[in-house]
Amino acid sequence: MEYLLQVKIGALVGLLLLTLFFGFIPARVKWFRLTNGTETHRTVLSLISCFAGGVFLAACLLDIIPDYLSDINAELDARKVATSFPLPEFIMAAGFFIVLILEKIVLNCREMGGTQDERTRLIHDGTNGHSHGHETHPDMEDSGHHVHVDFQAHSPFRSFMLFLSLSLHSVFEGLAIGLQNTNSKVLEICIAILVHKSIIVFSLSVKLVQSAVRPLWVAAYIGVFAMMSPLGIAIGISVMEAQLEAGVLIQSILEGLAAGTFIYITFLEILPHELNSPGKQLLKVLFILLGFSVMAALTFLD
Known part of the structure; x- marks a missing residue:
């Protein structure tokens, strides 16, 4: 077995196990079952999310996009495809809109199927805007606190829709690992996904616990969600190993x-x-810069 394939399989197993680990923490630790949590808890979640944002920003701008543009342009040149239309950028935009449309469909189904009280938007406008359904309670926003989940909404239906939406993203995240052709790139992107997915699965688990979902279903949700990124990795590996024309x-x-x-x-x-x-704007920027710097250093060393 090639060393690169071993690294990818290791990343697959590592993502699976660590996602399960972070996902089951809220379900097993009583402190995370508090309805409103604590200020320290909310602050830690916010700063970790900022660090993850910096990591993803660097992974996007310094690794994934440059590598993709290089590969697709080389392949178009090899096939003698000449066009003034920005095809590589259009493909990236297609990936963007596929995820956006799928998420909006999921959220629209939730709004149509939920009760009147459940039809408050998970994605707010203006200063409260955030996707993936990680909503903040208005009272918490006014008090300067941030959380990835709405601790006041105890709806198993909404939790399932949140789980489904997040799972769709995880498959595409795993693709970024499975399609890489160097060991360093696999590790860098794996770190980016791991940091982001750890906070997301942690928040999802808190949401499920607060929604009074049965423990067996909580385990099923977390287990399936943990397998989504490895599934994306497996798809990427299959494409590369098949060596199709x-x-x-x-x-x-x-x-x-x-x-x-x-x-x-x-x-x-x-x-x-x-x-x-x-709240804590300068500290948040510092953690974004920290996450970006870590990935930039890994790229520079490579």
Whole structure:
């Protein structure tokens, strides 16, 4: 077995186990079952999310997008495809809009199927904007606190829709690992996904616990969610190992879709919400810079 494949399989197993670990913490530790949590708890979640935002920003701008553009342009040149239309950028935009449309469909189904009290939007406008359904309670926003989940909404239906929406993203995140062709890139992107997914699965688990979902279903949700990124890795590995005639082109297109997903996560999910929510603004910027610097250092050393 090639060393690169071993690294990818190791990343697959590592993501699976660590996601399960972080996901089951709220379900097993009583402190996380508090209805409103604590200020320290909320602050830690916010700063970790800022660090993850910096990591994803660097992964996007310094690794995934440059590699994708290089690969797709080389493949288009090899196939003698000449066009004035910005096809590589269009593919990235397609990945962006695929995830956006799927998420909006999920949220629309939730609004149509929920009760009147449940039809408050999970994604707010203005200073409260944040995707993936990680909502903040108005009272918490006014008091300067930020959380990834609404601790006041105890609805198993809404929790399932949140789980489904997050799972769709995780598959595309895993693709970014499975499609890489160097060991260092696999490790760098794995770190980016791990930091982000740890806080997301932690928040999802808190949401499930607060929604009074049965313990067996909590375990099922967390287990399936933990397998989504490994599934994306497996799909990426299959594409590369199959060595199809059009395999390089397929790989490049999937890289573009994954890049669009990273753009969505970074610029519409993490950074706007964290920077627009009140409280500890300079500290948040510091953690964003810290996350970016860690990834930039790894890229420089490579």
